[in-house]
Amino acid sequence: MDFASTTPVDPEVLAEMLPYFLNYYGNPSSLHQIGRKAKEAVSNARKTVSSILNCTENEIVFTSGGTESDNIAILGHALYLSKQRSTGIFACSEIEHHAIINSIYATKQYGFEPFLLPVNRKGIVNLKALENLILSKKVCLVSIMYANNEIGTIQPINKIAKLCRKNSVVFHTDACQASPYLSLDVKKLGIDMMSLNGSKMYGPKGVGLVYIKKATSISQVVYGGGQEKGIRSGTENVPGVVGLAKALSLAQSNISIECEKETKLRDKLITNLLDIPKVVLNGSKEERLPNNVNLSFLGVEGEAMLLELDKCGICVSTGSACSSNSLEPSHVILAIHKDDSNPHSYAHSSIRFTIGKYTTEEEIEYTILRVREILTRLRSISSTW
């Protein structure tokens, strides 16, 4: 129940990767046979990916994952603009992943001004606020995630892209969570840059990509042998890239089946757990990824709930501060409840269940049963219940 944290590698993906560990282990920069074989594999992977994304092969840069893709897109663009002695705003939503928020804040070192766009209580970006910002100030780049990792809210990417394009603002989207469920056609979406990650779609960890539309200016932030058009130097992760391409093509070809199946399971879990008093759904009910259930179980702290579920063999995540590295609970849950009287009570008691393609109906029923039992026990000893 924690597929949004990471997914297992699909056996079909692993089978494609194995020869590139064992037999064709060459360096794609080598001129001999095993080197050429490796180069061919990377080139084929690039073809597969670019046809799914509906872009050219030159527009794909393989990276070490979603975080590096986000850093390259945002800081690469900031560095380019700073060399042109340009200034202005780098904006993202207040519920972005830390790979985005921290990269946006890091553009300060190049003289840019970070800006966080507000979201409503469903977790959807306020388009009016975005428009006002773009019209009143010089905005260089906007980064809004396709779908949120904690609450699964899907953003109106088309509208945001249109607004940005009309005003010549570069638009980047982090699509790591969206990739198994939503279309990644960059032309239809109208975006300039997009990050993807292997390990959220039954591919390997440690590999990702960033789509950079032709004529989008990026300065290199990783120096070395000039691989990936100089944007991301370093010997290519050949088995990883092969696995990423296979995982992406499997995930994208199964979208309709998986969406239908997982939406049914998701709604069963949501409906049954919302029947319990003082349980609140976080995020939009409609504009939501098919695999995401995020609930606040008021009166109970998230880590306690997580460890109880873990004992029953159910893996979940929590937005509580107790399980994070910082002392503040989830910035996403705090943001969507900012107009409520006590946003922290929702954040500390939030639990994320994320369904995957291997989740069964029996598992959903087992989870509902266990959550009810655990909630009764923890609420009976809670001083806020």
Next chain:
Amino acid sequence: MVNWLYSEKVRKHFFNPVNVQLNTPEPHEFNATATIGSIVCGDMMQVWLRIDKVSEIIEKMTWKTFGCATAIASTSVLSEMVAGKTLEQAREIKAEDIVKSLEGLPQNKIHCSVMGDKALRMAINNYYRSTCQTEMIRQETGKVIDTRLIVTDEEVKDLIRQGTDTLQGIQEHLKVGVGDKALIKEIEKILEDERQGQKS
């Protein structure tokens, strides 16, 4: 660590806590209570004490806690530790004693058990207040700067003198001022004053 995150003792007291106050107690059942913490910082607990009025020995401590596994376990273990102690002995229980009886806690979890001993001391003060023994009331040393967690400026200064010299470090130990901007300013001022003091 693979099977369980914390010590065996924490596991025992989290899954099978003792002395939980399941119902709202009748007024005659206990003669002192206190609540500490807040929902903002994610930990909140209430303790009840039944004290023998002649010997002033704690017969029973019950509790309720909203918080993570270690917060629940630390209040539970404390309720075992205080039974049979005099009020003066109970007052001497420190956060470190609770951590020790739990067979250790990760550094970032210590704040949870820091609260149990404070709640106990507050309840003892409340007992003395209700029995008109105001001369027995003992305040925490220093000025209380965080009224939810009862953290004093002296605790912050002690920590700085022991080498914790950043706001983040102080918060990791004491959780003080989380979500409270005015208080964070006050802590930063204490930090700055201590730094100046150390230089001169």
